[in-house]
Amino acid sequence: MRILIVTAGSRGDVAPYTGLGRRLLAAGHEVAVAAHPPFAGLIGGCGLDHRPLPGDPRELIRTRARAASWEETRAAMAAFLDRLADGVVAAADGADLVLTAFGPAALSRAAGDAYGIPVIGTYLAPACATREFPLAGPTGGDDLGPDGNLAAGRRLLADAGALQAGAVAGLRNRLGLPTAASQQTGADIRPVFHGFSPLVVPRPADWPPQVEVAGYWWPARPRDWRPPAELVDFLQAGPPPVFIGFGSMAPGEGERLGELVTTAVARAGVRAVVQAGWAGLTAAGDDVLTVGDDILTVGDLPHDWLFPHMAAVVHHAGAGTSAAALRAGVPAVPVPAMADQPFWAARLHRLGVAPRPLPLDALTAESLGAAITTCLTDPALGRRAANLADAIGAEDGAAAVLAHIGAVGRG
Numbered sequence: 565m566r567i568l569i570v571t572a573g574s575r576g577d578v579a580p581y582t583g584l585g586r587r588l589l590a591a592g593h594e595v596a597v598a599a600h601p602p603f604a605g606l607i608g609g610c611g612l613d614h615r616p617l618p619g620d621p622r623e624l625i626r627t628r629a630r631a632a633s634w635e636e637t638r639a640a641m642a643a644f645l646d647r648l649a650d651g652v653v654a655a656a657d658g659a660d661l662v663l664t665a666f667g668p669a670a671l672s673r674a675a676g677d678a679y680g681i682p683v684i685g686t687y688l689a690p691a692c693a694t695r696e697f698p699l700a701g702p703t704g705g706d707d708l709g710p711d712g713n714l715a716a717g718r719r720l721l722a723d724a725g726a727l728q729a730g731a732v733a734g735l736r737n738r739l740g741l742p743t744a745a746s747q748q749t750g751a752d753i754r755p756v757f758h759g760f761s762p763l764v765v766p767r768p769a770d771w772p773p774q775v776e777v778a779g780y781w782w783p784a785r786p787r788d789w790r791p792p793a794e795l796v797d798f799l800q801a802g803p804p805p806v807f808i809g810f811g812s813m814a815p816g817e818g819e820r821l822g823e824l825v826t827t828a829v830a831r832a833g834v835r836a837v838v839q840a841g842w843a844g845l846t847a848a849g850d851d852v853l854t855v856g857d858d859i860l861t862v863g864d865l866p867h868d869w870l871f872p873h874m875a876a877v878v879h880h881a882g883a884g885t886s887a888a889a890l891r892a893g894v895p896a897v898p899v900p901a902m903a904d905q906p907f908w909a910a911r912l913h914r915l916g917v918a919p920r921p922l923p924l925d926a927l928t929a930e931s932l933g934a935a936i937t938t939c940l941t942d943p944a945l946g947r948r949a950a951n952l953a954d955a956i957g958a959e960d961g962a963a964a965v966l967a968h969i970g971a972v973g974r975g
Contacts, residue, residue: 565973568656569686570598570672571665572648573621575864576811576884578603579783580688580759581665582610586784587962588969598655606864609786615655618647638727645671645731653678653739661972663965666691669753670725670732678739682972685756686965688883689904692756692775693717694768700904757965760883761956764890764911779961780887785866795837798860802835804875805860806936809839810899810924811880824929829859831933834940837862837874867892876939878932880924881909890917893953895945897935899924917949 567588569581578599585595589611596613600621607614624644649671656662656675664672666687676683685691689700695710699717708716736743755774758765759781767777799805808825822838829836835858867885871877871892879885881898886908889896895917898909901924909921919938922931939945 565969566594566596566658566660567663567969568596568598568615568659568661569663569665570617570652570655570668572600572617572619572668573665574811574882575603575606576882577665577667577688578606579884580781580887581663581686582607582612582784584663584686584759584781584962584965585612586610587781587966591966591970593969596655596659598652606786609789610784611787617651617655619644619651641727642730645728646734649674649731649735650738653735656681661969664753670728671735673753674732674735674739674741677736677741683753684965684968685753686781687756687758688760689907690758690765691721692768692771693721694770696768696770697765698907700907706910755968757968759961760887761890761959761961763952763955763959764915776964778964779959780891780956781961781965782868782887782891783866783884785868789866789869791865791869792862795860795862795865798835798837799873802858804873805835805837806832806876806878806939807837807839807871807874808878809880809885810901811839811882811885821927824927824932826859827929828932828936831929832936832940834875834936835859837870839863839865876936878936881905881912881921883908886912890949890956891953893950895939895942895949897922897932897939899927899932901925915948915952917945917952919945 569585571577571581581597585597588595596615597607598615598617599607600619601616604614604616624640648668652668652671653675656679659681661681662672662676662683663686664683666685666689669685673683691699693699693714694717695714698708698713699720701716701720707713733743757776757778759778761779762777765777810821825838838859838861840861840863867888868891871888871894874892874894876895876897877889877892878897878899879889881900882905896912898912898918898921900906900909900921906921912918913920919935922935
């Protein structure tokens with residue numbers, strides 16, 4: 565079967581699908597991943613075909629950060645989605661099945677309708693309203709009570725549908741498809757498999773049939789990857805360091821955050837591996853390292869290899885990075901900025917593997933240094949993290965997706 569995986573966004577929105585894609589490849593399917601051009605190397609390095617999607621998520625994040633009003637942000641999002649829409653349709657040409665992330669799900673569904681092929685939701689964060697918790701959004705994961713949680717989730721999905729309505733309607737019109745009866749979102753697709761552990765977010769009892777929590781889809785490591793010698797030497801030169809990285813957040817704020825991180829590391833008295841990310845913390849190349857006395861700056865590295873070597877992980881609480889820290893069994897300091905990050909940050913704290921989250925826009929060297937110290941001196945955090953990692957490691961998140969696809973193929 566020719567399977568297309570559609571995803572849009574930052575590296576954390578792409579990497580988990582490389583693991584799922586490799587499992588599908590091993591099962592005998594042809595697999596391509598439609599994603600933005602910056603991730604062609606990541607996808608190809610994992611042995612999967614890449615289908616380019618137009619648009620640069622880095623520029624979109626910069627625009628959102630600079631926007632003076634919600635109207636300006638909305639206009640930028642609309643332009644981004646219009647370009648993305650035609651890219652999704654082009655990528656789906658020739659596929660027998662589409663697996664879609666939540667963000668581009670309504671566009672993927674339109675492509676599926678046009679080509680007469682099934683579309684399956686494969687989401688990295690909860691995307692169906694429930695009474696048990698609010699969905700990832702402005703509430704930051706705080707429980708609003710059963711009615712409040714459900715209302716907040718429905719409102720979030722409605723807002724997402726409204727934001728995409730123009731792009732979806734325009735795409736369906738260009739494809740000669742009937743106008744959707746409602747503002748479509750990923751919540752309209754069935755079946756849906758969520759790629760996170762039920763030990764982290766249990767499946768709500770009030771979710772409809774065919775909406776499942778499958779377990780994590782661990783990112784594939786690029787073939788022939790080896791850790792840089794400088795990194796190995798740094799790890800061997802002293803006690804386990806702390807990882808600090810903000811992923812795709814705060815582009816252009818590298819100098820400010822770099823100074824903050826350096827001061828926090830000194831206050832906590834630790835060694836650190838600092839990932840440059842899109843913020844450009846102490847700029848480094850993709851895999852080139854710069855060494856200070858107690859700080860090593862790195863580019864993109866496989867978290868499944870790096871995090872188990874760390875004493876703690878400071879991160880932006882994206883879905884993929886949160887999962888990688890949980891898998892490594894080390895405590896975390898969540899520093900959320902936007903989107904689903906406050907949800908995962910609150911979840912890590914509730915699970916007892918992280919101190920209280922530190923929002924990125926209020927982060928200081930003092931608060932970060934204190935949180936790192938807490939991670940390293942509170943044995944309960946490390947014990948819970950290790951126990952949870954053992955339990956998550958026994959799960960097979962891809963198995964349910966593969967079983968369903970096998971049934972589709974036989975049908």
